[in-house]
Amino acid sequence: MHHLLHKYEEEKRKLNELGSKSLEQGIPLFKNEAVQAQSRKVDELIVQFHQKKVGRGQQLL
Numbered sequence: 001m002h003h004l005l006h007k008y009e010e011e012k013r014k015l016n017e018l019g020s021k022s023l024e025q026g027i028p029l030f031k032n033e034a035v036q037a038q039s040r041k042v043d044e045l046i047v048q049f050h051q052k053k054v055g056r057g058q059q060l061l
Contacts, residue, residue, distance in 0.1 A: 004045065
């Protein structure tokens, strides 16, 4: 789980960098495909983290 959290933090940092650069260039975030692709990566990691967390909770029951 620690590895997943570390990966999430790294991908989120990349997303923030891409978003900042996009805005500096005057490109709306929703039109920047690199930002959208990175956002999907972060979203997927959030889903994985949630699934693992829920799975661990069910194991304890």
